[in-house]
Amino acid sequence: MLGLAASLVDGVLVGAVYGLAAMGITFIWGVMDVVNLTHGAMIVAGMFGVYLLIAATGVPAYAALAPILVAGFLAGVALYWIAIHRMIGRPPLMSLLSTFSVNLVLIGLGTALWGTVLFNVQVSLPGFRIGRYTFPGTHIMAAVLTAVIAAGLYLFLYRTRAGKAVRAVAANREAAELVGIPTTRILALSCGLGVALAAVSGALIATMFPFTVLSGDAYQLKSFVVTVLGGMGNPTGALVAGVALGLLEGLVTPFMPVSWILVIEFVLFVVVLIAFPGGLLSVGRRRVGAR
Amino acid sequence: MILRRPFFWLIALTIAVFAAAPRGADVELRESLLLAAVYITLASNLNLMLGYAGYVNFGSIVFFGLGGYFCVYFMGTLGWGLVPAALVAGVAVSAAALVFGWGILRLRGVHFALATIGVNEGVMAFVTNFQPWGGSTGIYLSPELFQPLGGPRQALWIIYYLLVGIMGISLYLSYFVKRSKFGLGLLSIGQNEDAAAVLGVPTPRYKALAYSASAFLPAIAGGLYFFKGAFIQPADAFDLTLSTEAIVITMLGGQGTIVGPALGAYLYEELRGWLLTSETFANFQLVVAGVLLLLIVQFAPDGLMGFFYRRWPRLRRLLE
Numbered sequence: 001m002l003g004l005a006a007s008l009v010d011g012v013l014v015g016a017v018y019g020l021a022a023m024g025i026t027f028i029w030g031v032m033d034v035v036n037l038t039h040g041a042m043i044v045a046g047m048f049g050v051y052l053l054i055a056a057t058g059v060p061a062y063a064a065l066a067p068i069l070v071a072g073f074l075a076g077v078a079l080y081w082i083a084i085h086r087m088i089g090r091p092p093l094m095s096l097l098s099t100f101s102v103n104l105v106l107i108g109l110g111t112a113l114w115g116t117v118l119f120n121v122q123v124s125l126p127g128f129r130i131g132r133y134t135f136p137g138t139h140i141m142a143a144v145l146t147a148v149i150a151a152g153l154y155l156f157l158y159r160t161r162a163g164k165a166v167r168a169v170a171a172n173r174e175a176a177e178l179v180g181i182p183t184t185r186i187l188a189l190s191c192g193l194g195v196a197l198a199a200v201s202g203a204l205i206a207t208m209f210p211f212t213v214l215s216g217d218a219y220q221l222k223s224f225v226v227t228v229l230g231g232m233g234n235p236t237g238a239l240v241a242g243v244a245l246g247l248l249e250g251l252v253t254p255f256m257p258v259s260w261i262l263v264i265e266f267v268l269f270v271v272v273l274i275a276f277p278g279g280l281l282s283v284g285r286r287r288v289g290a291r
Numbered sequence: 292m293i294l295r296r297p298f299f300w301l302i303a304l305t306i307a308v309f310a311a312a313p314r315g316a317d318v319e320l321r322e323s324l325l326l327a328a329v330y331i332t333l334a335s336n337l338n339l340m341l342g343y344a345g346y347v348n349f350g351s352i353v354f355f356g357l358g359g360y361f362c363v364y365f366m367g368t369l370g371w372g373l374v375p376a377a378l379v380a381g382v383a384v385s386a387a388a389l390v391f392g393w394g395i396l397r398l399r400g401v402h403f404a405l406a407t408i409g410v411n412e413g414v415m416a417f418v419t420n421f422q423p424w425g426g427s428t429g430i431y432l433s434p435e436l437f438q439p440l441g442g443p444r445q446a447l448w449i450i451y452y453l454l455v456g457i458m459g460i461s462l463y464l465s466y467f468v469k470r471s472k473f474g475l476g477l478l479s480i481g482q483n484e485d486a487a488a489v490l491g492v493p494t495p496r497y498k499a500l501a502y503s504a505s506a507f508l509p510a511i512a513g514g515l516y517f518f519k520g521a522f523i524q525p526a527d528a529f530d531l532t533l534s535t536e537a538i539v540i541t542m543l544g545g546q547g548t549i550v551g552p553a554l555g556a557y558l559y560e561e562l563r564g565w566l567l568t569s570e571t572f573a574n575f576q577l578v579v580a581g582v583l584l585l586l587i588v589q590f591a592p593d594g595l596m597g598f599f600y601r602r603w604p605r606l607r608r609l610l611e
Contacts, residue, residue, distance in 0.1 A: 035404075082585075083585065087588075087589075092400045092401045094588055094592060097542065097584065098588045100349070100535075100538075101582070101583075101585035102585060104535055104577050104581030104584065105577070105578050105581035105585070106581075107531075107577060108577025108580075108581055111577065112578070220408075221408070221409055221413075228405075257420070259419060260416070262416035263413055263416045265413075266410075266412060266416070269406075269413075270394065270409065270413075273398055274394060274397060
């Protein structure tokens with residue numbers, strides 16, 4: 001019984017990071033109605049970012065998060081201008097294919113450079129011990145940092161001018177344009193933020209689990225599951241749903257092999273998509289920043 | 292009368308060229324054309340969803356891989372012959388696609404596309420854990436299974452002709468669907484789904500049917516393809532690359548046309564052959580495919596056929 005409880009607590013810690021990753025995808029979705037299919041690749045980029053920074057400079061893993069956040073933001077802005085800008089307002093088919101092609105380029109580069117072998121980031125952080133069970137320090141740290149970043153995002157959206165502009169564009173792009181908000185710049189900024197969230201969550205995942213260049217697909221699927229659970233374009237919902245997914249993983253892990261988790265998550269994904277197209281946690285249609 | 296149309300005979304001519312080109316010892320040409328036939332099969336069937344109905348199916352490779360698994364399982368474990376095994380594999384995958392399509396038919400646009408991405412991950416994870424199909428190690432076929440076809444050498448030729456046949460049927464399927472009421476419905480879904488539904492097109496049913504129909508021939512092709520290699524494992528069967536290439540090929544040739552996917556497949560196969568022999572690019576195949584797709588989507592969403600039609604509008608009368 002205690003084993004299950006420990007597994008659930010650990011699930012919540014890991015789930016918070018899934019929520020952070022999903023916030024990245026749901027943010028872009030909510031603001032510009034584009035599904036960012038480079039999400040998985042950006043998560044992997046964050047993983048390799050932390051690995052390479054440690055290998056090159058020897059900084060502790062958590063000190064690498066700030067440069068990754070910045071680099072992720074810049075990559076996101078670049079992504080907007082390369083793949084998304086011309087797709088705004090065109091059929092969803094086109095933006096899907098466009099971001100998908102960038103994803104291919106990134107994954108292709110990754111496999112050419114590093115192959116598909118497992119990588120590992122060593123972090124020595126004392127765990128937290130209760131009875132026979134030890135909660136890894138990395139998992140606790142990742143959950144705490146997720147909370148900090150999510151709070152930062154909230155403050156940005158509700159307390160700064162730029163954040164308010166982002167919410168305005170999400171609510172109604174034409175109206176925002178009319179009142180003088182530079183919508184294109186806001187879209188690029190949102191894309192940067194979304195990708196930064198993906199990259200930093202990837203970095204946090206890398207401190208917890210081993211990874212390969214192709215890990216992105218599995219985490220991207222988790223992000224989709226979280227997004228449909230929490231409602232598209234609803235960052236708070238994403239965080240809550242991420243924790244819910246983590247709880248589910250914690251619940252399932254003691255009873256079946258870990259490799260079945262992806263199958264269960266996929267079934268959950270399809271069932272939720274069909275039964276609750278608006279998301280389980282949102283009543284009606286809530287978008288970024290709608291109270 | 293469809294037999295009077297030149298395009299009907301153009302397809303027949305293509306099939307004849309494929310069947311007649313490699314002779315005797317020309318194994319290299321045969322292998323290259325075999326791959327082109329697989330590409331054309333995958334791309335034309337993907338085109339039913341992508342080009343006609345305007346729905347991206349990112350998981351089209353699931354049909355190919357599952358077809359391969361069913362066929363290899365029927366032959367290796369149950370001892371069936373190649374043709375019944377491949378046919379039943381096609382029917383089974385098509386039925387599974389219909390059931391799944393029925394489930395996700397209420398989803399529209401982006402949500403549908405996301406569900407198809409998940410299909411690939413979900414099915415691959417399932418097969419990797421499914422012990423009757425060998426789990427992550429896959430299934431090996433005994434070389435003796437080639438004996439009923441007259442030994443390995445002759446079997447390879449038979450598989451080649453069968454795949455060319457499947458390619459031909461794929462092209463005709465695209466053609467007949469496009470000229471049918473069903474195809475008109477799909478095209479109207481691609482133009483404007485709401486308007487189509489208002490005008491009485493049963494959009495969910497048509498989408499599910501198109502999804503299922505686009506599963507049948509790729510599944511058979513997958514069965515033949517993996518029988519040829521006498522080995523199947525999850526990483527090969529659900530290889531993201533092939534799924535991607537089908538999308539790139541369809542977009543390159545021109546979505547919604549019938550010549551497009553065939554033309555795109557031929558050009559892509561040429562490009563691939565060149566890339567694989569070039570030292571620098573051998574590892575960057577995905578990168579090249581990605582850049583190509585990005586350029587097409589951004590600057591020429593109609594693909595090559597769109598360009599040809601603008602340049603020579605009269606082509607529209609001859610080609611489809």
